[in-house]
Amino acid sequence: MARIVGGFGISHTPSMGLEYDKGLAQGFSPRWQKWYDGTRGVKAWLERAAPDRMIIVYNDHLNHFDFSAYPTMAIGVAPEFRQADEGWGLRPFPSLVGDVDLGWHLTEKLVRGGYDLTVCQDLAVDHGIYSWLPYLMDLPWTIPVVPVAINMVRHPIPTSERLHQFGKDIRRAIDSFPGEDRIVVVGTGGMSHQISGARFGIANETLDHYFLEKLKDETEELVAIPQEELMRLGGTEAAELAIWFSMRGALSDKVKEVHRYYTFPAITGCGVVVYEEPA
Amino acid sequence: MSNSIPFNLDPPGTYLYTGQMATKGFKLTRFGLSLRDPANRERFLKDEAAYMREAGLNEEEIRLVLARDWTGLIEAGGHLQAMLKVAATVGQNLWHIGAHNAGMEVEELMRICPRTVSALPEGEK
Ligand SMILES: [Fe+2]
Numbered sequence: 173m174a175r176i177v178g179g180f181g182i183s184h185t186p187s188m189g190l191e192y193d194k195g196l197a198q199g200f201s202p203r204w205q206k207w208y209d210g211t212r213g214v215k216a217w218l219e220r221a222a223p224d225r226m227i228i229v230y231n232d233h234l235n236h237f238d239f240s241a242y243p244t245m246a247i248g249v250a251p252e253f254r255q256a257d258e259g260w261g262l263r264p265f266p267s268l269v270g271d272v273d274l275g276w277h278l279t280e281k282l283v284r285g286g287y288d289l290t291v292c293q294d295l296a297v298d299h300g301i302y303s304w305l306p307y308l309m310d311l312p313w314t315i316p317v318v319p320v321a322i323n324m325v326r327h328p329i330p331t332s333e334r335l336h337q338f339g340k341d342i343r344r345a346i347d348s349f350p351g352e353d354r355i356v357v358v359g360t361g362g363m364s365h366q367i368s369g370a371r372f373g374i375a376n377e378t379l380d381h382y383f384l385e386k387l388k389d390e391t392e393e394l395v396a397i398p399q400e401e402l403m404r405l406g407g408t409e410a411a412e413l414a415i416w417f418s419m420r421g422a423l424s425d426k427v428k429e430v431h432r433y434y435t436f437p438a439i440t441g442c443g444v445v446v447y448e449e450p451a
Numbered sequence: 452m453s454n455s456i457p458f459n460l461d462p463p464g465t466y467l468y469t470g471q472m473a474t475k476g477f478k479l480t481r482f483g484l485s486l487r488d489p490a491n492r493e494r495f496l497k498d499e500a501a502y503m504r505e506a507g508l509n510e511e512e513i514r515l516v517l518a519r520d521w522t523g524l525i526e527a528g529g530h531l532q533a534m535l536k537v538a539a540t541v542g543q544n545l546w547h548i549g550a551h552n553a554g555m556e557v558e559e560l561m562r563i564c565p566r567t568v569s570a571l572p573e574g575e576k
Contacts, residue, residue, distance in 0.1 A: 233532045234480075234532040234533055235487065239480055239481065240481075258539075259486055259539040259540060325468065326469070326473050326530070327470070367548075368549070368552055369462070370463045370464045370554065371456050371457070371464040372548075372552050372553050373553070373560065373565060374456050374566055374568055375568065377565075377569070378571060379572075400460065401573070403460060403465075403467075408467065436565050439545070439564060
């Protein structure tokens with residue numbers, strides 16, 4: 173049977189992507205050089221982990237969906253996922269390769285298991301994935317992915333408990349996926365930040381470090397924190413941390429933390445933590 | 452507005468994007484998101500008011516956009532992500548929105564960011 177070999181949680185922000193392009197062209201600014209350097213270990217790990225497929229739980233920022241119909245939880249099942257134009261034009265990257273087989277398998281198991289997922293056979297992906305992916309993967313991008321989009325732009329958003337359980341059910345679904353494939357699960361959401369209102373620019377590094385410290389072994393404690401509390405202390409967009417619980421839920425309690433990095437370049441806490449399953 | 456950051460989710464510090472906000476700002480948000488399309492960006496820039504009238508915005512909403520009143524737009528239910536498309540189209544960015552919301556100049560906001568606070572959930576040290 174297929175098996176999950178590890179996973180990671182990682183921040184995303186539009187500037188992370190734009191700074192990557194600038195950095196490659198003319199050198200990184202000192203703030204983003206740190207993030208670039210900090211992610212080298214993750215890139216190396218990913219190359220070693222050599223996944224055949226990846227599941228990426230992320231959130232869209234009104235770049236594909238709009239409020240005519242905004243799904244609370246959606247799964248992308250298509251041979252490819254194009255990059256979304258966020259309003260400043262496309263960045264020089266190709267579409268993501270989609271994993272149709274795993275996508276339908278997860279859809280089958282998860283919908284029958286009680287998740288009323290919106291299935292997207294055409295999905296444009298925004299900085300939720302495109303901002304960090306270039307740091308971790310050289311072109312051409314060949315590993316097929318299943319993106320899962322969680323509503324984080326309009327309340328109510330899915331609860332932390334639900335997203336944690338969702339990860340556990342992804343794990344169960346993988347157990348019945350035929351073949352010997354190696355699968356990596358990613359959860360991505362901004363850490364502390366708020367990008368509107370007079371609290372714009374709030375940065376609670378203490379909270380972010382606390383989260384990274386506890387995610388592996390004290391998950392339940394983090395999951396029990398009301399999302400309002402995360403938003404109060406870390407800014408409204410810190411609610412996106414709840415997405416990381418799906419990644420954690422998809423991994424076993426035997427995982428080993430193999431990499432962790434955190435910095436605060438400008439507006440958003442940028443963190444990454446990598447967990448590996450025992451061989 | 453000083454650099455002190457309140458730990459609550461009330462305006463003007465925070466405008467939580469709820470269902471009611473989404474209803475109030477439905478057209479405004481839809482208008483902003485229409486600018487994801489480069490052809491629409493071009494049409495908008497040619498005649499902002501005409502484009503917005505066609506998009507069904509009312510006179511007050513049009514006035515807020517023309518005035519680049521980012522705070523007023525967010526209060527009117529325009530989703531930040533949608534207003535960001537408007538800002539990008541007119542040559543502004545997230546910092547302009549943030550500075551307007553925080554009541555300071557862009558340079559000042561950039562200088563004080565990250566606005567570091569330190570606090571953990573109830574009962575944690
Ligand atoms: Fe996000």
